[in-house]
Amino acid sequence: MEIFLQQIINGLVQGSVYALVALGYTMVYGILGLINFAHGEVVMIGAMLALSSLTALLGWGVTPLLALPLSISLAMLGCMVLGYSIERIAYRPLRHAPRLAPLITAIGVSIVLQNLAMMIWGRSYHSFPQLIANNPHNIGGAIINNIQIIIFVLALAFMAGLMVVVNRTRLGRAMRAVAENQHAAQLMGVDINRVISITFMIGSALAAIAGVMVSANYGLAHYYMGFILGLKAFTAAVLGGIGNLRGAMLGGLLLGLIESLGAGYIGDLTGGFFGSNYQDVFAFFVLIAVLVLRPSGLLGERLAERA
Amino acid sequence: MSLHSVRSLLFGTIVSVLLSLTLYGCEKSASTDQKTSGDLAVRIGASAPLTGPQAHLGKDNENGTRMAIDDANAKGIVIGGRKVHFDLISEDDQADPKTATIVAQKLVDDKVNGVIGHLNSGTTIPAAKIYSDNGIPQISPSATAVAYTAQGFKTAFRVMANDAQQGRVLGEYAAKNLGAKRIAVIDDRTAYGQGLADEFIKSAEASGAQIVAHEYTNDKAMDFTAVLTAVKGKKPDLLFYGGMDAQGGPMAKQLKALALKLKFMTGDGGYTPEFIKLAGAAAEGAYASLPGVPLDKMPGGKAFADRFVAKYGPIQLYAPYCYDAVNVMIAAMQKAGSADPAKYLPALADITYDGVTAKIQFDEKGDLKGGAITMYQVQHGKWQPLETLGVAKTAAH
Structure with missing residues (x-):
């Protein structure tokens, strides 16, 4: 039982990171119909920026409790600029091009960012300083530490904040309008370029947070870390119904749970025929299953309603 | 959502799967x-x-x-x-x-x-x-x-x-010198990790230890909490990891975070400063082997x-x-x-x-003759040699 509980906790922590990243995919898809494959790299850049600024701040003698929020803010700011630039330079000129063009460009941007990071931060792994006391809490035999609690709570808070922005504010209304119909929104006086830029910036800021969370949790940062994470988060977004914010959150958490329970129990359930080496396969198996059985995802709208 | 966008979604999926298969770090630096x-x-x-x-x-x-x-x-x-x-x-x-x-x-x-x-x-x-x-x-x-x-x-x-020489020494060391009775094994399913783990298991079992779990990961993974939790349920007293430092380090750290109290052992792929950096305080006490005698x-x-x-x-x-x-x-x-x-x-x-x-000197197969294996342990944040096992021909200078 305690093992089961531990797997649930593992899954929820991992899933909340997936969910945050998945929001970035889903927001951009909802508005532009574009899968921004560079999003995973934005997560990585966020982690790297936070790490660099944190090291610098601590070096200048800033207290850890001040340095941490400051470096996270810097990483968010840096990623917002990055997200804006990616959209402005790589996607906006292709907005009316065939759909294939921006998709391939997205992959190009991803490769460029990854190699840029390799040139700036090197090939080595960077260890992320441990600033939050890592005292483990025991819940019914399962272990959860402070960082994991913070990750889960913070992820939920940011998701809730995003829901408020999208559903309750003027900006959110503009975003929904652009998602619904760009031309109509433009005719109604919505500055669609501005809305799209802001969407990219919000998504990138969330990616930066996710990057810091991953780095703080595993205690490492590497120029390669965004790639698999990005693919998993994309899967989570599709699972929940891409373009749907609630779907991305649900998909992220579900994917985390599927992975940890799958990896934890498949060996025992199949008598060792399948093993935990299939952990990463679960994500992509889920992706294929969703696309075949329910292409619109769990919470996605039925195609007929909008086509 | 139009049919058009479903098509692009499907295409995106295909691209993402292809990417994951072939384009791992597309840049080729020659x-x-x-x-x-x-x-x-x-x-x-x-x-x-x-x-x-x-x-x-x-x-x-x-x-x-x-x-x-x-x-x-x-x-x-x-x-x-x-x-x-x-x-x-x-x-x-x-x-x-x-x-x-x-x-x-x-x-x-x-x-x-x-x-x-x-x-x-x-x-x-x-x-x-x-x-x-x-x-x-x-x-x-x-x-x-x-x-x-x-x-x-x-x-x-x-x-x-080779792995036969190294795995044999590692398995014997775990079972005999460290007295491990219940051993869990994780490997990264590469030719190296899998090969070393298999040789380790053979040797450890021959030396009287019991393999209670064999779990897997891959050479790009970062999160091991799920497999480690599964391992925890089997209550081992030693965990052997067949794979490289990029996974071994974080694994040692996550072991500690999950409050698993056991000895951690890995092969030559883990014997790096990077391992200690990634595992942080959790590196302390970890064992690794490296063919040859210590450089100094x-x-x-x-x-x-x-x-x-x-x-x-x-x-x-x-x-x-x-x-x-x-x-x-x-x-x-x-x-x-x-x-x-x-x-x-x-x-x-x-x-x-x-x-x-x-x-x-090479034998008829091209393998190194008389390969000595040295066991190391992390002590005070550094790899320290414990003892050199196997035929220590090389030390006779």
């Missing part, structure tokens, strides 16, 4: 330094992952190889009466077996006289066939899988003990380490083995009086060379 002069130009090919999660190890290999080549050029080696200039052709195999065969073919097309590589067993094994078909001698500094030299290629050599116990080992550190920074892992591999190859060329692969290959097969890692 560094070729060719100086043309009147000298005889000899090309040494080298291949290791220069991008991706093991890029730090690949760069380390390249640096070790480069240093040996720079040394040889500075010395002004003469082969068969002609002064020789060595050129390094370094290629990125991305630790990917498919890419490795492409890289191998490219090195063959570049008419290299010999190859130092590859780093991983998974890449070395398929590449060996291509070198063998073209008669090009290959010395791997670090591939340990038994299968590499068991393919029967006359061109395949290694300057490192070897004649010339300390001098090599000092020069390397001054030039490239800390040694990650296999740089000294790469250095030796190049020097053995050059020594064979000198002995044969020719850099022609067909001519110096027989000389390489029965060479005796005092390297910085070991006294190098």
Whole structure:
């Protein structure tokens, strides 16, 4: 039982990171119909920026409790600029091009960012300083530490904040309008370029947070870390119904749970025929299953309603 | 959502799957330094992952190889009466077996006289066939899988003990010296990790220990909490990981976070400063093995380490083995009086060379003769040698 509980906790922590990243995919898809494959790299850049600024701040003698929020803010700011630039330079000129063009460009941007990071931060792994006391809490035999609690709570808070922005504010209304119909929104006086830029910036800021969370949790940062994470988060977004914010959150958490329970129990359930080496396969198996059985995802709208 | 967007979604999925399969770090960084002069130009090919999660190890290999080549050029080696200039052709195999065969073919097309590589067993094994078909001698500094030299290629050599030798020592050490009764094993399903884990299991079971769990991960993973939790349920007293430092380090850390109290042991892939950096405080007490005797116990080992550190920074892992591999190859060329692969290959097969890692002699398969294995433990944030096991021929200097 305690093992089961531990797997649930593992899954929820991992899933909340997936969910945050998945929001970035889903927001951009909802508005532009574009899968921004560079999003995973934005997560990585966020982690790297936070790490660099944190090291610098601590070096200048800033207290850890001040340095941490400051470096996270810097990483968010840096990623917002990055997200804006990616959209402005790589996607906006292709907005009316065939759909294939921006998709391939997205992959190009991803490769460029990854190699840029390799040139700036090197090939080595960077260890992320441990600033939050890592005292483990025991819940019914399962272990959860402070960082994991913070990750889960913070992820939920940011998701809730995003829901408020999208559903309750003027900006959110503009975003929904652009998602619904760009031309109509433009005719109604919505500055669609501005809305799209802001969407990219919000998504990138969330990616930066996710990057810091991953780095703080595993205690490492590497120029390669965004790639698999990005693919998993994309899967989570599709699972929940891409373009749907609630779907991305649900998909992220579900994917985390599927992975940890799958990896934890498949060996025992199949008598060792399948093993935990299939952990990463679960994500992509889920992706294929969703696309075949329910292409619109769990919470996605039925195609007929909008086509 | 229109049908159109569903199509692009499907396409995106296909692209993402393809990406995950083939485009791991698409950038290919080849560094070729060719100086043309009147000298005889000899090309040494080298291949290791220069991008991706093991890029730090690949760069380390390249640096070790480069240093040996720079040394040889500075010395002004003469082969068969002609002064020789060595050129390094370094290629990125991305630790990917498919890419490795492409890289191998490219090195063959570049008419290299010999190859130092590859780093991983998974890449070395398929590449060996291509070198063998073209008669090009290959010395791997670090591939340990038994299968590499068991393919029967006359061109395949290694300057490192194989997994059978290393796994046997690790298994015995775990069961006998550390008294482990219930052992859990995790491996990364690469030719190296899987091979080492299998040999470890054989040896540990023969020494009286029980394998209570065998779980898996992969060589790009970061999160091991799920498999470690599954391991926790089996209540082992020792965990062996077959794989590299990039996973071993975080795994040791997550072990501690999950409050698993057990001994952690890994093979040569974990014996790096990177492992300690990634595991942090959780590295303390971890065990690892490394073929050969400690570098500072070897004649010339300390001098090599000092020069390397001054030039490239800390040694990650296999740089000294790469250095030796190049020097053995050059020594064979000198002995044969020719850099022609067909001519110096027989000389390489029965060479005796005092390297910085070991006294190098090959058996009929191309394996290192009498490979000693040293066990190390992290003490006070540093790898400290515990004892050298196996036939310690090399120490008799």
